[in-house]
Amino acid sequence: MMAFELLSKRLGDVFKRLRGKGKLSESDVQDALRQLRIVLLEADVNYKIVKDFLERVKDRAVGAEVLESLTPGLTVTKIVREELIKVLGEAQKPLQFNANDVTVFMLVGLQGSGKTTTAAKLARLLKKRGKNPLLVACDVYRPAAVEQLKAMGAKCEVDVYCGDQGLTPEEIALSAVRHAVSKAMDVVILDTAGRLHVDEEMMEEAARIKALTKPTEVLLVADAMTGQEAVNVASSFDSKVGITGVILTKMDSDARGGAALSMAAATGKPIKFVGMGEKVEALEPFYPDRMASRILGMGDALTFIEKAEAAFGKNEAIELERKMARQQFTLEDFLEQMKGIKKMGPLNEVLSMIPGFNKLPASVRGQIDESELKRVEAIILSMTREERANPSIINASRRRRIAAGSGTSIQDVNRLLKQFEQARAMIKQVYSKGKLTKLLS
């Protein structure tokens, strides 16, 4: 976490020469945007979209006032983030329903993007909201696709309509809608086969299903890991079938997700949900601001920096930076940080703002909770000053003493020492080759 003081300082350093100027000049902005171009390309934003986007940002940033509370560097970053959020869709867009008639949602997308799982997740969500949904298996091509939907439907206790052997996807979709009407069900979710956007025949099939069933939502299910092709994929599905929104899957990965920006910019259609895992519950609303931070690879760094400065004070942050640069960061500092974190708010919230935190092994993330914090505090307080400054002297007998003194076990002490080493390693890594430092150096 101390990495953050450091990053905020870096932001400051880079733009130090701008300080006091009051306004951002063209060449200053250009320098910053050159680095941002790299960040966006590494996040898989389409190169053409990057170009257009940065043009627009430049127009806005040049001449902008440097905000009182922020360094000029943070001002540029803030503008970029705001523009990203604008493109990603400022507010969440709710699903559209038919008021008096059965509502149809149609899911489309490339092979393997996650349509079947997403269909079940959506059904579960709607059911929780008091709807009576029907899942429809329109993928008659992929082996066992129908069985997969049936199993997932059973998991969330939603009926699955399959249609008789030999029916076309169009016929299945249409008879499913009739079936839903006759059973007084109110939402029909069509899971269609994955298709390549350049496969004309299959794209026409999708367009026919849409024409027959008149869905209020045609949702493109797309993989958050998609690269440069995201633009072509989204534009083709939009022009050939017509989409109303996007669902971004596999967001539980560490993909930066630049495809989200590419697709939103290319189609102007909102991203409505994100898939966060394989379980049927793992569907969440889309938050443009979080996505913007993720694409920039900076967590909610801006919020974090503000909070951290308030909690720690600027001088302390600079002192830490100095220590870290010399690799003198000790357990004493670790303890101070722990106390600081507590001041910043609920632990989970604070930690999730840290870029890279979600990259830590789940085993490490899982260990960090409030009671753990208390334990850590007790353990460090049971150490001598010398031990805190130089943990390598903590041998077996010292460990036993510290455990006894803090009312914890030797395993707890061992774990803390290991965590401390990991934290040190992480700091070192962020310090030496973090994405943001690249941007800012």
Next chain:
Amino acid sequence: MSLLDAFYRGLARTRQSIARVFQSGAAMPEELYDQLFEALLAADTGLGTAEALLDGVKRELGRKTSPGIEEIRASIEKQIIMMMQGQTDLNIGRGPISVILFVGVNGTGKTTTVGKLAAKLGREGHRVMLAAADTFRAAAAEQLEIWARRARADVVTHRVGSDPAAVVFDAISAAKARAQDIVLVDTAGRVQTRFNLMEELKKIHKVISRELPGEPSESLIVLDATTGQNALEQARQFKQAVGLTGAAITKMDGTAKGGIAIAIWRELGVPVKLIGMGEHLDDLYQFDPSAFAKALLDTA
């Protein structure tokens, strides 16, 4: 369809965009380099690889005042081939049974690739056993059973939720009993950041090498060609878990540009061995770097 035809078809779009650069008649080399840089980026090579490719070109042609477009083209091709140096054929047949382990993120094409490879190896005279070690995803075993039927291979499946390592153990025992010489292991898709699931893979790997020392002969990561830079991270993490011997790139029949193939080979030393060009039984090919480079850049 020949391999080269297949490449041409799959890479048509990439080829066009790079071809456009060559045909644009950009006079100044700098301008030409810039346009080439963008074309390479559009192919998902990533910044580092695109830079390295063009640096190589500049190094080779630097002393010339105005290198011709043909020269530049040939030079990039050469750079790509140089970055993809190594064996692309599958390392099988060392022992009585060769095991090939397939790993990768959800939906990349593992099961389909296993099915297609089973058919290919069957045609070449091997006796193939499939292990349905995806015991997690709904209907995953049914999907592999259908592929086994198509490929005329045997398959071992267990119930949903059972231990995948046990499936692998049974498949190897069955292969020994039936004198089969190939075992293809289909695993559940997993995002590389899931600690427990990566540990599960290690366990599968351990069971294989315990039952058949020296195996698996191949641990292949299956990558979707539409994936961007995260593919590198995927390869890095799976390599750490099971020590990858190669990659299979799927969905090269569509929009795939295949740029990640170069990046993964160059940065991680993971060679591409197979490419998937469609959803049919015979849509799988051995990877050929020079055909790949040619198809990527051909202006014809």
